[in-house]
Amino acid sequence: MKTSVRAQLSQGLNLTPQLLQSIRLLQLTAPQLEQELRQALDRNPLLEHDEDDEAGETGIEAQAAELDTAALEAAAFDELPDPAFTSGTGAGIGGDDDGMARIAAGSSTDPRVRLLQELAMEWDGGDLLLAQWWLDHCDDRGYLEQPVDRLARDGAEALAVDPAALLHVRQRLLAGPWPGMAAADAGECLRAQLARLPLTGDPDPAGRLLADRILAGHLDLLAAHDHAALAQALGADPADIARACGLILALRPQPVEDAPDAPDGVVIPDVVVRHLDGGWRVALNTRGAPRVRVSAHCEAALGGGSGHAALRGLLEEARWLVRGIAMRDDTLLRTAKVLVERQAGFLARGDEALVPLTLREVADEIGMHESTVSRITTGKYIQTPRGTFELKRLFAVRLEGAEVSGAAVKAMVKRLIDDEPSHAPLADDTIAALLARRGIRIARRTVAKYRDQLNIGPARSRRRPAQPLRATA
Template structure:
């Protein structure tokens, strides 16, 4: 039987206000994206004013006390480690109940469907304050973006991925790697041989010939891919100056070929691309601007500071607000002025809270990964979002949001904050865990030194050795790490050892 009836139900729900959506959005934006967003808000809201970089605000312009100064270099941090600078912002431990409730609501709101992907408004995108349906502008990937995407799917370990990103940063518009390998190795604190090994893998990326260090090497990579690199071609690449001068007699003599073969070889060279990166989007890849700076402290440890050079500083123009409020006559005009004032105050407070949250998360990451800063990339510690969230009293979703699209400048280079989160492997005695990257490095080291005694280590034997060292690891995990390092199986390595 179909009928109608009236029921009263009681339940709990979370109302996502526009201001809460705005706070979630701001937290995930990089400084560059934030500046674009603030420019758009300045266009819409006449009560907002950008504070000048130097000088004091005009009389009549007021901002919340926490928002008028965004220099955190002299703030204090909880005394949790002797390696981190003791002068971080201690305001986070003194949050009011209202602030903690607001933070919790923001965390819960971010987990609701449709609200967590504010990062979709990525580089070059615009934002819609209405239903959030406006999508970022589409653009062809740059060479830098194309190489980064390939590095992310190449199966690199954490260490090798960091090396690959540093190498990619040294690629010019033509596709050539202009960075000095020795300088990169020294900056990252790793062996030059490891940097060279990562470069060899990166030179297998598309387009063929990319990340070569010279024209002959670029052409060599393309010839190898076409299976056309032979001793005669190798000699020709070593004597390209003869080809440039059209000294074909000397070139033919050097290569040891006749005139017909030489003509074929020249035709093959003409079919190659001396600038493999030229086919990508003409726009220059945007330089990454760090959101946080980490510097050695003369007193010991590390200083963690916000990059205030790119941080927008806004004020609410109270004088103009009073003027337009007095001039407003209709209810519509009064409502518009009141809405502008509320939005302006909320934005200023949200920007201040965003800055404090980024500094708080960045400081804890530095505290956890101080060994990397001091000794190099092989000393990354196991770290996950929950560890950082628990240490600073925030939700994991907030930490995840803060570390998206945020970069930190360190003495070892510029890294995304997410770079510092690495997996952990349990110790056999139940004690301290081991970084997955450190275990991968140990596996590679063991295999690099095998064969000297005629013994090739199987995956099972590697598991036994690691367990003897206190590392509890499964055989399938060893195999996964070995394959990620592009190391053949023990059967293939034994065969290569015999043939070599």
Template sequence: MDMAFCGEMQQTQRLVMTAEMRQALAVLQSSSSELADMLEHMAQDNPCLEWEWPWAVASGEFPRQGATAPWSFDAVYQYPAQRTLADELCAQLRVMPLPSRTLRVAQQLACSLDERGYCTDSLDVVAVRLGVPVREVEEALSALQDCEPSGVGARNLEECLILQLDKIEPPYRTLARKVIDHLNDLGQGKLRLVARNCHVSLDEIYEVLAQFRRLTPRPGAAWCKEPLSLVPPDVVVEQAGDAFMVRVHESAEPRLWVSPSYRALWISGGTEVRAFLAARLRAIERMAKAIETRRMTMLRVAEVIVARQLNFLRHGPGHMRPLTLREVAQELEMHESTVSRAIRNKSMKTPFGVWAMDAFFPAQLAASDFSAEAVQHLMRSLIALEDARNPLSDAEIVLRLAKQGVALSRRTVAKYREQMGIPSSQKRRR
């Protein structure tokens, strides 16, 4: 038996994922905030890097590096703090003729309201916490409930509606107070039962419900808005005549540069200093190249999306056509995974608002040219125009969609309706 060792040469081909390629893929699939985090981590390890991202200063965390950048400003002065519901109520309470201690209790109650504008704290607990009699807490709550918006300071839905009864026309106020005692039955659509218990006709119940639409069950909701978002859309689509122009938002891309002090050190330093800086300067160059690749890939994908979704851009969401990643990838001669990374957590500003880029890839319904998004838009339109006293059932929606060339089963209609958060016809009946 021959046990000798021998060597031979063999030529093969294989794909090797280099560190530069991994970085480029990570940058491509990153959202704006994720890319900002990547740059921050890089800046902590690479003192030569400085960068800026104008939209991000409002978060109170940027700029990370390059504090002398020309765009820097104090976001506190650019964006004043939003006035809260408690601020508004306290301002109203201060002009009321209230004893100082009652005013203090009322202000404490105003600051403890939940996002609906309701007082959820027990008055007994508030009295113990503030060291005052329960009677004074009740007086303070009464003063708070006299403030605007009407209904604020209520302890439950029934009290909230009662506080707003002055908005209902006088002929219906007495009946409205009776109907409020049957809110559970109203919520379940048992209008005939409510009419029988209130000893009135069904038409009178319908009239009272029409009056209830002037009331709000959440008087504090208007003050609980999301904080202003300064993150711009990644891509902007603008109409120019009959054509649509696509561009990457100028504030959606960070700008990188080498710190002036380290640039001077590169010029004046010796061999060892240059060797130290060379690797860090190459890292900045690679990151800048990856960001530029991200921008160009995102732009190319957006241009194909716009070309395929012209009907949406001209007529609205109801005309969005089915589109797949494969179609876009074949047109751009790139892999589907690259297209997927390019649209991940990216947004596009259109004539119909800001949309997530992956929303332009709706699935196609079987045996139909309609997308799921378009069908849902048609359903919303049908339900918005229905008679509130005789709302459309799922079966009726199926028939109306069929007249527009959309063939769906009742089960599919019910699924789409639930996805859109629309209750059943029984619960929509007013």
């Protein structure tokens, strides 16, 4: 065996404990931040309550000194490459050395964000990017909004990859932790879930095969619960058909899973928005979470490097916590201001005025990375005159071929249906034609998709007999 020496150049990413703490503070929700600060006050005697701030809502000016100092020390935070945030690994960076992978990502009400966070534990950054393409073109249920071939062609052009690679990633999504995700239709979704059922101990393998045949070509008969027609079409016994249909009905009607930690009715907003003097005022909500600062007399006593090493360590820990909170508040406030500015129409007029807005656009506006914006908006809530909701709701995907968002078009469809005559409901193609007059050209099937998401039936089920006119004396 011959030994040799070889030089190899690789890129590494080292995150200090202070920087890891700053990143973790970014993603803490309001209740988590309150718990973190109360534990810090109990643990570190050099921290104390900041009694000067009792207004409950504050800007960032009071923390400018800490923020300026921390900005230089944590400058590398916002220069991290995107794969380090999404997958925990990057070029030349080993998974064991990556501190980002050890930071919990929190949960979002956006299913795409939750699934990407789950996939990031096992998938590499390249496949995650392709998966994000498919998820960005899924509706709220997890079904693709456009034909598979068209999305594969458009994605290959947009991402400069082979269409076969995109299609391979879609198959991984179909068979992934949320079986059926990015399915073209309900049949493909249910077949993916059926394939994920455990084979060991299956008492009825023939029933599974029969269920797969039903999903492959007879969804219409399944939806009509016509077991006799299914038995005739498949040449099977009616009792076997009934068992196979029972197996299908036990599957999930859609692949999207509910948020594991969805709010249980009590939400503490992180940001408060009010309309004052003709404009929108954005402020951080600090009610509940204690304001902390470094004890002035303790800091003076330990100044110049004097004092016990343990006390100096506690002092540095206290300083970094205060600076990290200042950085978090500054990032949250600046992000919220951009969101409110861009979506002022939504705050004033509702969902129909929700304009397309992406993480990249907000990140460019505040001079930070998309990953930073994603972390600071995940799990954070904003209180507005229109209610309290997650900051993520202010992002909207642009409808292909139009200058409006899909959420806005869905709201328009709902308004048209709400205003329709009860005796002459609008058909899907009529709604599409009405939207086309406003410059929004969408297919009839897109209208049907939005209508299904709104749990609104087709025109024939909404028809009501006209009320007879009453004769006047």
